[in-house]
Amino acid sequence: MVLNKEKLDLGGLKIPKHVAVIMDGNGRWAKKRMLPRQAGHRAGVENLREIIDSCIEFNIEILTIYAFSTENWTRPESEVRGLMRIFARVLDQEIYDLHDQGVRVSHIGDLNGVAPLLQEKVNRAIELTKGNDRLLLNVAFNYGGRAEIVHATRRILADGLSPDDLDEETFGKYLFTAGVPDPDLLIRTSGEYRISNFLIWQAAYSEYYLTPVYWPDFGRAELYEALVSYTGRDRRFGALAT
Ligand code: IPE
Ligand code: IPE
Numbered sequence: 394m395v396l397n398k399e400k401l402d403l404g405g406l407k408i409p410k411h412v413a414v415i416m417d418g419n420g421r422w423a424k425k426r427m428l429p430r431q432a433g434h435r436a437g438v439e440n441l442r443e444i445i446d447s448c449i450e451f452n453i454e455i456l457t458i459y460a461f462s463t464e465n466w467t468r469p470e471s472e473v474r475g476l477m478r479i480f481a482r483v484l485d486q487e488i489y490d491l492h493d494q495g496v497r498v499s500h501i502g503d504l505n506g507v508a509p510l511l512q513e514k515v516n517r518a519i520e521l522t523k524g525n526d527r528l529l530l531n532v533a534f535n536y537g538g539r540a541e542i543v544h545a546t547r548r549i550l551a552d553g554l555s556p557d558d559l560d561e562e563t564f565g566k567y568l569f570t571a572g573v574p575d576p577d578l579l580i581r582t583s584g585e586y587r588i589s590n591f592l593i594w595q596a597a598y599s600e601y602y603l604t605p606v607y608w609p610d611f612g613r614a615e616l617y618e619a620l621v622s623y624t625g626r627d628r629r630f631g632a633l634a635t
């Protein structure tokens with residue numbers, strides 16, 4: 394709970410409908426404090442609480458978070474196990490608070506690749522919160538943009554679509570994000586300037602906000618700064634400025 398929240402001026406702010414976040418820098422946050430990487434991941438999850446609260450406060454409708462990529466399996470087994478433990482705990486304990494707040498949880502990625510018990514927890518969270526409409530929290534877990542495109546293409550072929558029936562809109566319906574509008578604002582923390590296989594189709598025209606701040610330190614005030622930056626953007630989508 395954040396007491397005495399600094400008053401932020403929301404007037405005149407353009408609020409993106411869909412914000413996507415590459416929550417990066419947990420490990421370096423911990424290292425800077427001489428803590429184990431797992432402490433950084435724990436701090437990262439705690440911070441997510443504040444960001445979810447802030448999205449609700451700022452009237453953002455959709456928040457997509459990159460929690461675990463298809464490439465993150467290549468990390469040491471102990472770190473992967475630690476991350477899975479954190480996900481399981483969040484799904485067990487925090488899901489009720491999220492539900493009370495009106496958060497609807499959804500998942501993008503391949504659940505087949507994760508432990509059956511964790512699959513069950515994810516599915517239970519989705520089922521529990523499916524009637525909520527305050528904020529859609531879309532969790533990219535065992536997610537990779539390339540894998541998503543291959544997965545979609547396989548399903549298109551399996552459905553026997555003829556080449557003439559395939560256009561961008563139809564393709565989008567085969568992606569994990571079907572029915573969800575593309576992200577307006579894509580935030581990456583920790584000072585990296587890359588997409589790391591996140592929403593490579595959907596972010597074609599997203600506005601990017603890159604900040605050196607490590608994810609556990611990216612709180613309400615930093616999200617507000619990102620919104621201020623977004624407000625100043627001129628989204629042209631290839632056309633001329635109006
Ligand atoms: C992001 O933080 C969390 C996950 C990828 C799961 P990192 O673990 O990548 O932190 P850094 O990049 O090593 O600092
Ligand atoms: C991207 O961060 C994945 C998540 C935040 C879950 P990484 O730390 O895995 O990305 P790279 O390896 O720096 O590109």
Ligand code: MG
Pocket residue numbers: 417418419
């Ligand atoms: Mg990283």
